[in-house]
Amino acid sequence: MSTVENPADKTGAPAPVGPAAPATLHDVAREAGVSLATASRSLNGSTRRVADAYRDRVLAAAAKLDYSPNLSAQAVARGSTMTVGLVVSDIADPYFSSIAAGAMRVAEESGLVVTMAVTGRSPERELEIVRTLRGQRPRIILLAGSRSQGSAVRDALIGELQSFEASGGRVVMISQRDLPFATLSLDNDDGAFELATTMAGFGYRRFAVIAGTANVRTSLDRVDGFRRGLLAAGVDSETVVVETEFTRDGGYDAGRRLLERGLDDIELVFAVTDVMALGAMAAFRESGVEPGRDIAVAGFDDIPTVRDVTPALTTVRAPLVDIGERAVRLALGDDFDRASVDAVPTTVVVRASTPRR
Amino acid sequence: MSTVENPADKTGAPAPVGPAAPATLHDVAREAGVSLATASRSLNGSTRRVADAYRDRVLAAAAKLDYSPNLSAQAVARGSTMTVGLVVSDIADPYFSSIAAGAMRVAEESGLVVTMAVTGRSPERELEIVRTLRGQRPRIILLAGSRSQGSAVRDALIGELQSFEASGGRVVMISQRDLPFATLSLDNDDGAFELATTMAGFGYRRFAVIAGTANVRTSLDRVDGFRRGLLAAGVDSETVVVETEFTRDGGYDAGRRLLERGLDDIELVFAVTDVMALGAMAAFRESGVEPGRDIAVAGFDDIPTVRDVTPALTTVRAPLVDIGERAVRLALGDDFDRASVDAVPTTVVVRASTPRR
DNA sequence: TAGAGTCTGGATAGCGCTTTCCCAGTCGCT
DNA sequence: AGCGACTGGGAAAGCGCTATCCAGACTCTA
Structure with a gap:
């Protein structure tokens, strides 16, 4: 976002117009003639009331400047995000895409932004993904299709996830029930x-x-x-x-x-x-x-x-979409229990590929 | 991340131990006995060299404290992110999940984090998604399966995307070639x-x-x-x-x-x-x-x-995975042209459902 | 042996936002 | 009239990090 800013340019040549930095809350406040605080309070539901006259001015200014709040800055200031990290083995696989569909549905319903990553079934990649995911400070990390039986990588993954939990994050494993985290598995x-x-x-x-x-x-x-x-x-x-x-x-x-x-x-x-x-x-x-x-x-x-x-x-x-939904609901619940292990029931569906003999 | 911090608690009752805030760079610096700047320089590839002795100390401290850099804070400080926003109609649909798979592959390859959202084929939802996506200040926004013929919503969407481009973002449309953005369409x-x-x-x-x-x-x-x-x-x-x-x-x-x-x-x-x-x-x-x-x-x-x-x-x-890959490569290219319209060739595949008559 | 470069740490000024905290103004009472 | 209890705006202190600037320590050359 390096803006070329050269007010001293008097050459007459059109200044090489780099991308204009997006409007900040400061800009909006100035445009509306109010303080930063008032602008902030008007544009997000703070507990504090703002007089209608002021709020309208802020809203108008925001619209005029095409203001879009910087989510990263909000996250830093608030000390929390509205993100959920979803990691799957392969999004092109209907198994995972169904789970993802469910998870994303309720995540978005709850106003959460989903960031997704694909491991390609590599434990190393998975670890790496969880590492960077953790940097996002998501509220939730959902792991579907994790695998890693007793290796150093597995231990590192567990450690990473535990650090995440220690700082208030929630992790839910989908169908990998022998890791020490809340688990939603199929029966x-x-x-x-x-x-x-x-x-x-x-x-x-x-x-x-x-x-x-x-x-x-x-x-x-x-x-x-x-x-x-x-x-x-x-x-x-x-x-x-x-x-x-x-x-x-x-x-x-x-x-x-x-x-x-x-x-x-x-x-x-x-x-x-x-x-x-x-x-x-x-x-x-x-x-x-x-x-x-x-x-x-x-x-x-x-x-x-x-x-x-x-x-x-x-x-x-296997109610795949349902599992995705339940996973994030589970993580969002007030009574989240990091040791819970739920098994979702399955039902046999008989079709033509197995005729009675 | 509201941490309960009560060092004065002498009641003997175990302090209600809320989640400990994750270690900050500041903590690492203190632990290593160096300045913030040095810690920052050691933990990310800055242009500046830092003496091995110092760097090692920082790295050790980081490992000890289980430090994970706060990506939001980095984004704010740097003024840029490593995010790409991907919006699709329905991730459970193989058409979209294939495109997504391709896009995610090259995004991750380039060290980008993908945040994904699903419109459910609703133009209103799509607009809303793009709005919040813009707040993330991603480098790229990829729209697959967008639709919205000549409505107010469509205009708002275009406006939103243009603001995004105006501030340096790049948008690529997949198979919706009559919007004024770089387009990758199927033939x-x-x-x-x-x-x-x-x-x-x-x-x-x-x-x-x-x-x-x-x-x-x-x-x-x-x-x-x-x-x-x-x-x-x-x-x-x-x-x-x-x-x-x-x-x-x-x-x-x-x-x-x-x-x-x-x-x-x-x-x-x-x-x-x-x-x-x-x-x-x-x-x-x-x-x-x-x-x-x-x-x-x-x-x-x-x-x-x-x-x-x-x-x-x-x-x-239709080379779906390929399209996803090309879309993000296109957006990442040095010679990005916001008016380019590429059509990816398709080939007829004859199978048993259409026998010769 | 000075003077001009290089290095490399540290202090510090932000980034865009939220959230105290303070304070002037207004209201409802006695 | 006098006074506590609200209201609601603004100043400013951060959030965790980067990057600029400065200063001391070296290394070279003339």
Whole structure:
């Protein structure tokens, strides 16, 4: 904002007009012929009343000068901001964008500004992001899709977040329930359990699971829940597990690996996320194995698109938007408890990809 | 950040320990036994050198106190920020989340912090968002999916953005090319044109178009381009146009309306966005009209999921992530031209939803 | 050995805003 | 008339930080 200011320029040549600095509150006050204090009080709801005559003059001056209060300056003066930091793994992933949509909705509703960052699933990047986020002094930091099992980076992240909390910030983790912060998690275990029993009830007996990499809690919980469900349903056959990336292409890749291995002894493939299931279905179909007919497929999350694919995907519905909303409401609550662990219930949604046998 | 500070409390009762204010640079300087200036110089790359002995002491003190620079204060002192404001219609929509992903990637690459806001497709909301965004004094404001044809709100929006530019900010519009700002648009017209001629080449002669509401430029361009293409290909039959919301459900609704009207004289339905096409396909299928067999369907954008639906959707590929990246690169460029209008080329992608006749 | 440069710390004046604190004016009472 | 209790404007002290300016300590050259 370096303004070229050269009142002594008498050359007649047009002064190189740099960007004019935006009007300050001072400018408004001068224009209105009132003090700084009065201008400030008029333009934001302070506790103090301002006589209408004065206020109108200030408002008019502000409009005339196109005044826009400098939020950074306000933050400094007030010692607090109206910001919430949202960090997700990948905003193009419907899982995260749905959560983000919910979070942003209630944040904006509450007059909060959302600053968002993407980790690309890198713990180092996540740490770095939280560091700079902390510099913003947000009211809330929301972490969705965090991951980092017992590493130095993880400890640093925890430390960073704890410092943040120590200075009055609030952090909410979404679906990473083994970090020492308020957590809003899906009922991954139960959802997968119920999916398994339901599928067993449909007559399926032999399963494969497409899982995420082992350091991701969400994946572990879903796999475990599924296994428990099978056990509970009396399924005793071995379940094949394939590990892969948490993306559509990861699922595709896992699908290919299953194909190579041979699908003869597998009746149903459970992918721990819908996007992975989608990828796997694509791989199957590409090889002439028709999902829903030759092999059943189920996912988890119920992202919007899975009802529009063919066959429509059986999955476990996670109220993603709702989770985003709840996360910020939780953080905003008067009775915020930094140790609370809420699990949002999930429900099995049966669709055409898993016909009864 | 109201800290309870009561050193005189001798009651023995544990002082109600409010959140401790985060360490300030002042604290660090004191801890390190140096001046504020030296501390500041050590902790950010200032032009001035500071002797290693001093710097190390400062760094150690900062680490010990868990210091995190207050970005707002820096912004105020420096008179500039490292922020970019990104406003989209709906972050859960893959169209926008892809653009956002691209934009965020290069923003973070450049050390910029992204603050994002969602308009929900409301012009009023958009205006309000831009107002508060301006208060952040971001370096850049990126508007994706803006809409507002000739209203008072539109004028206010333009005014707001112009004030922003006047004070050195940069604004880039994505795919809303008739606002007086630098614009990065898709080659909507050409893409639709080519889709039309390709489809005519496949033997289709009778078309329906699912369009967005009339005040959205992108929709208009796509419809016009499609019409021009048909004309150029010598198609002379009347094209049915249905207007609807820019969402999956809007598409579904339009599909239903087409079904009610009767599909006998229609061979191919072109929806101006993929999400709308997806909705329409769902409606068709629900009524026993099989897309790709009983009726051809084509979309626009090539969002990730459309290759995974069945039949895979013929569409016009828009390099969405790329657009997001280019938008912020454009804004960051030394040779930024606030009047530039770039159109990103699109390519027709033929898939199973539009078999040759 | 002076005089002119360089370095590099420290003091300090802001940045744009909020929020005490002070004070003059007005009101309602006795 | 006299006096406490409001009201509401203005001066000014910060908020946490940067950047300018100054001063002392060195290093060079002539």
